[in-house]
Amino acid sequence: MELPVISNAAIPNSGCRSGATADRGALAHLPDHIRVRVQDHPCYSEEAHHYFARMHVAVAPACNIQCNYCNRKYDCSNESRPGVVSELLTPEQAVKKTLAVAAAIPQMTVLGIAGPGDPLANPERTFATFRMLSAQAPDIRLCVSTNGLSLPDAVEELARHNIDHVTITINCVDPEIGARIYPWIFWNKRRIRGVEGARILIEQQQKGLEMLAARGMLVKVNSVMIPGVNDEHLQDVSKIVKAKGAFLHNVMPLIAQASHGTYYGLTGQREPTQFELQALQDVCAGDMAMMRHCRQCRADAVGLLGEDRGEEFTLDKIDAMEIDYGAAMAERARVREAITAELEMKRALKAVPKFEEAATREETTTRNLRVAVATKGGGLVNEHFGHAREFLIYEAGPGECRFLGHRKCTPYCMGDESCGDGETVLGQIIAALEGVEVVLASKIGFEPWNGLESAGIRPNGEHAMEPIEEAIRMVYDEMAAAGKLDTVVVDTVARAA
């Protein structure tokens, strides 16, 4: 039975389909053969990313454009923005590292090249890496991200290496707007500035997108939301890239701090609030499937999304490892099968009974509720509030709940006894939870508990180790029964005031 597509304006009463199945909903417009290809991909599927791991290798240092949100002095390990890496690898080293990680983490299914420059501006290094890996670990899927400038020239070669996921960062389709994002591009042996440069870049991006789509390759589009520059424009971008064959549009927030030394950071261009980001994602999702759980990984990130294990796999550590590559590949196949079976079972369980339940809820008049969840993965409420580096945000309605996105934060307690900056950090967490009314965590300490409460957010530690969507459903039903979610709401108004 086909699940209905999640609508964006109002949540239909079609049964609780949060997290896991929301993916199916969000990807429902896709042809079956494409959906099958992405539903187990850790970067595309909210459900799969709890189970499968991906890694990026930094083999591509050069870039052929400048973006106002990027500082090319990227070699800084304190950063966790995209495009930031600390260890540049040769293709040989990258292959060695990938095989070592894939042996240690059998959930490894995807290898990406994302930077720190533009992979297609470094075609020799990028393609050498792909070539060696396809030969030595044919079970690992390959992805590449690009700004698109050299994409049309690379399509032929990409197709030859059988790389089926390409991500293009497209921030605009209007050169005037582009000129405010890209100060220059390098094209035809010269630096081209302003509107002219942006126009060429946009043309190349669109052409590359069409060429990939024509070959049946999966194309994802990333956009950086820059308030006052392209925020409204991104709705048009969404429509256009979808029409040209992108299967997913991922809107990410601008990251711009003066300390990053970027043009935007230094000139005071502000970042979007979490609230603005979600609002834009909601509008754009009306046009196409959106990816909500993107964690903007570093270009050399290793491991499950949101959990970076790069430290374990530095070059000298890898050299010391003894690896049986054949056994590792067999182990990966086994683990993959087990996970796929588990995911299948979960999907099947969720798809069945909820529809009847929905019918009885037809008349409800309760409003939607935003809930933040602290989780380590596995779809459970299983992280302490104080340890959470991010919260997953869900919106629950009378009939269902859906995953909205994640919000990053500095953990309240960094693990030392004192929790030194507790108070200021808590303030930041509360700001990041704008719009959220309930926080679910496996445990919440006394002090943050009080802080959350006085900010109008209900802390809740009663659902430790329970599946996220079931916990949310219980909280929602409880609050609804207590009359706290009646459509005329005093609660939120009071909070906003």
Added chain:
Amino acid sequence: MALEIVNACIGCHACEPLCPNRAITAVMKSGQPLFAIDANKCTECLGDHELPQCAEICPIEGAIVDEYGEPLNPPGSLTGIPFALFEQIREAECHR
């Protein structure tokens, strides 16, 4: 007549494959710029390209200078960052 790469170079490799004379190589010695131009090979691209290729693609202001030490990409020319903010940038440089 030759260009020179100075300490500001971040070693991004962008210039190296573009040189028509293969004058640019990575340097593995600490204390020296990450890339270097062989002054005997560099022609400033004369006869091959209209503009010196390394300086056209280099993303770092001040990394490539001419024989008088003048940067081909002076401060602000690539990033558009106003001069007054350069102090701030210096503070932003990441010290590990």
